[in-house]
Amino acid sequence: xxxxxxxxxxxxxxxxxxxxxxxxxxxxxxxxxxxxxxxxxxxxxxxxxxxxxxxxxxxxxxxxxxxxxxxxxxxxxxxxxxxxxxxxxxxxxxxxxxxxxxxxxxxxxxxxxxxxxxxxxxxxxxxxxxxxxxxxxxxxxxxxxxxxxxxxxxxxxxxxxxxxxxxxxxxxxxxxxxxxxxxxxxxxxxxxxxxxxxxxxxxxxx
Amino acid sequence: xxxxxxxxxxxxxxxxxxxxxxxxxxxxxxxxxxxxxxxxxxxxxxxxxxxxxxxxxxxxxxxxxxxxxxxxxxxxxxxxxxxxxxxxxxxxxxxxxxxxxxxxxxxxxxxxxxxxxxxxxxxxxxxxxxxxxxxxxxxxxxxxxxxxxxxxxxxxxxxxxxxxxxxxxxxxxxxxxxxxxxxxxxxxxxxxxxxxxxxxxxxxxxxxxxxxxxxxxxxxxxxxxxxxxxxxxxxxxxxxxxxxxxxxxxxxxxxxxxxxxxxxxxxxxxxxxxxxxxxxxxxxxxxxxxxxxxxxxxxxxxxxxxxxxxxxxxxxxxxxxxxxxxxxxxxxxxxxxxxxxxxxxxxxxxxxxxxxxxxxxxxxxxxxxxxxxxxxxxxxxxxxxxxxxxxxxxxxxxxxxxxxxxxxxxxxxxxxxxxxxxxxxxxxxxxxxxxxxxxxxxxxxxxxxxxxxxxxxxxxxxxxxxxxxxxxxxxxxxxxxxxxxxxxxxxxxxxxxxxxxxxxxxxxxxxxxxxxxxxxxxx
Numbered sequence: 001x002x003x004x005x006x007x008x009x010x011x012x013x014x015x016x017x018x019x020x021x022x023x024x025x026x027x028x029x030x031x032x033x034x035x036x037x038x039x040x041x042x043x044x045x046x047x048x049x050x051x052x053x054x055x056x057x058x059x060x061x062x063x064x065x066x067x068x069x070x071x072x073x074x075x076x077x078x079x080x081x082x083x084x085x086x087x088x089x090x091x092x093x094x095x096x097x098x099x100x101x102x103x104x105x106x107x108x109x110x111x112x113x114x115x116x117x118x119x120x121x122x123x124x125x126x127x128x129x130x131x132x133x134x135x136x137x138x139x140x141x142x143x144x145x146x147x148x149x150x151x152x153x154x155x156x157x158x159x160x161x162x163x164x165x166x167x168x169x170x171x172x173x174x175x176x177x178x179x180x181x182x183x184x185x186x187x188x189x190x191x192x193x194x195x196x197x198x199x200x201x202x203x204x205x206x
Numbered sequence: 207x208x209x210x211x212x213x214x215x216x217x218x219x220x221x222x223x224x225x226x227x228x229x230x231x232x233x234x235x236x237x238x239x240x241x242x243x244x245x246x247x248x249x250x251x252x253x254x255x256x257x258x259x260x261x262x263x264x265x266x267x268x269x270x271x272x273x274x275x276x277x278x279x280x281x282x283x284x285x286x287x288x289x290x291x292x293x294x295x296x297x298x299x300x301x302x303x304x305x306x307x308x309x310x311x312x313x314x315x316x317x318x319x320x321x322x323x324x325x326x327x328x329x330x331x332x333x334x335x336x337x338x339x340x341x342x343x344x345x346x347x348x349x350x351x352x353x354x355x356x357x358x359x360x361x362x363x364x365x366x367x368x369x370x371x372x373x374x375x376x377x378x379x380x381x382x383x384x385x386x387x388x389x390x391x392x393x394x395x396x397x398x399x400x401x402x403x404x405x406x407x408x409x410x411x412x413x414x415x416x417x418x419x420x421x422x423x424x425x426x427x428x429x430x431x432x433x434x435x436x437x438x439x440x441x442x443x444x445x446x447x448x449x450x451x452x453x454x455x456x457x458x459x460x461x462x463x464x465x466x467x468x469x470x471x472x473x474x475x476x477x478x479x480x481x482x483x484x485x486x487x488x489x490x491x492x493x494x495x496x497x498x499x500x501x502x503x504x505x506x507x508x509x510x511x512x513x514x515x516x517x518x519x520x521x522x523x524x525x526x527x528x529x530x531x532x533x534x535x536x537x538x539x540x541x542x543x544x545x546x547x548x549x550x551x552x553x554x555x556x557x558x559x560x561x562x563x564x565x566x567x568x569x570x571x572x573x574x575x576x577x578x579x580x581x582x583x584x585x586x587x588x589x590x591x592x593x594x595x596x597x598x599x600x601x602x603x604x605x606x607x608x609x610x611x612x613x614x615x616x617x618x619x620x621x622x623x624x625x626x627x628x629x630x631x632x633x634x635x636x637x638x639x640x641x642x643x644x645x646x647x648x649x650x651x652x653x654x655x656x657x658x659x660x661x662x663x664x665x666x667x668x669x670x671x672x673x674x675x676x677x678x679x680x681x682x683x684x685x686x687x688x689x690x691x692x693x694x695x696x697x698x699x700x701x702x703x704x705x706x707x708x709x710x711x712x713x714x715x716x717x718x719x720x721x722x723x724x725x726x727x728x729x
Contacts, residue, residue: 007702008727009650010650010705010726010728010729011729012704012728012729014650014729015645038651038653038726039652040613040649040651041609041612041613041648041650041651041726042603042604042612042613043612043613043647044645044647044648044649045601045649047645048645053600055601056586056598056599056600057598057599057601058589058593058598059596059597059599060597076592076593079592083588084585084589087581087585088581089584090582142702142703143703143704144703145703146699147705148703172645172697172728173675173676174676177675177676178675180675181673181699184675184699
């Protein structure tokens, strides 16, 4: 079981995990997502290489006017996660768990994940990095610029890793846009003045 | 002709005990129970017999003998339903099954012996199929129908065959040919013959105790004294008279009712009663050589304040047809747990019209793709039963440029969802034509676009300005719908470096609201 701690959704975690999930799906096994934080876009997922036929999503939230409210109680989501891990018919599991969990919930999930063959990822908030967890591998993900991901290993089997890793993600931005982003990062003050405040909205070239 | 008879001596008591709530059933073996018909005791169980209660006693006498006696009305309808369930369970092995009287099932098995590998193997399978129903069965075999019924009912202790260890199924006598049958029946008492019961005292007074004595007497005299029925029955038992039977017909749909003894107020009590009905359903499905595809449980409630409550219906549809009791019980349990019962339940009714015939998939020792897919279907079924059909979803890409309509969630049924691959190829072609990178759509979409504050015509997210990096991508479509979209989309970067997808309305809208909206995040 691997725990990924994110400051917010959308730092590049799916681009990091997509090759692994695609490989699991290529072995004719199913991938299940539990309680994702927002609605997944089918186009983007198939562009990342995932097979939509072998993906099952358990939607527990409903965003009403921008505020997510839980439709399913947390014990039900935990039960479903445990059932999926114990059944042995699911290839990979991604679960977005709530911040407050019962004390033994992580331990039980860890034991169920040990019996399960295939990766299991828990994605939680980065504020929980100082809370103890039963997962054997804990990674803190943060965005290090456009199309770049900084991975800090918080806990792993073996010697601790001192420096964080910087990984280049599959690019979203085109070449000129990336160059513009780096220019903006270098000179943040000038970047603000560059955007022309036109009424119809700025028109930037690609 | 080889006839087998299954006699159920305690059928009425067992059918009644099936209606008791679960916690009482455990004590039922210790608690005296008696069934009353026409103000007289009709059946007693072991504990009541120990206290001294006998058949044909009056109600008050029985209560005086056993203070904690549980008295209930005997119901021939209930007994008939239980007997029919036994007959259905037996129908899976031979098509020739008939009911002899209220407590005996007769089957003719000569045609099935070869298929099932001999009488011993068939007997074992038969008794294994009857074991879940929980009845005490007395078994006998003979060349004639009535002869087998007599032997099964007689159950002579001194001639007893082997007794199964700890089971309620007692293997009885077997008569292989008419001569052996004659020899066995010679010692049988006269009251075994149906018509002989009324004249039992008269026959006893004359000194006629066994069938052998009856056979010694002249037939004309017997017929004049006691009527021809006694002689006819004896002739049929010994095979001297033809005995054509009408076979039991299997109904095309299943409908069974169970009236509960105590009101069921919790899910567990309803489940216990439903378990009995599920057993009958599976017996019927096995007789039809098919598996259950969907069933409906109907709960009839008691009157509340003199108003008849409409019955609550719970329809359970299986993604994959199944004939396993444990799986059906699990699904029913999960669905019942999510329902709230409006009133206590008095009667349960189970009906099934949807059967699926076909070969049962083989069980695999090592996991293969087929067994994995089947296991996944079962898992999804369990999750849907517990969480609801709308929570377990699959994604489908829709060929629509508006992002909120571009992907659709469909409930994940068992098996694969047939998705048109055209949507994916269309996207690939479009992106190549415009020179867009394949990942130009964000993975996370907000269902409702979030309005952003604006400062100097720059969008702000959570108080921080966003840097617009790439754009605009104009999406103007949906004029045929009630939701037209005319938007310019930009990829922007937050201060922490994450990429978001924002849009700006192309035409300034009438209300002075926000112009910038957040649509999604790139993950």
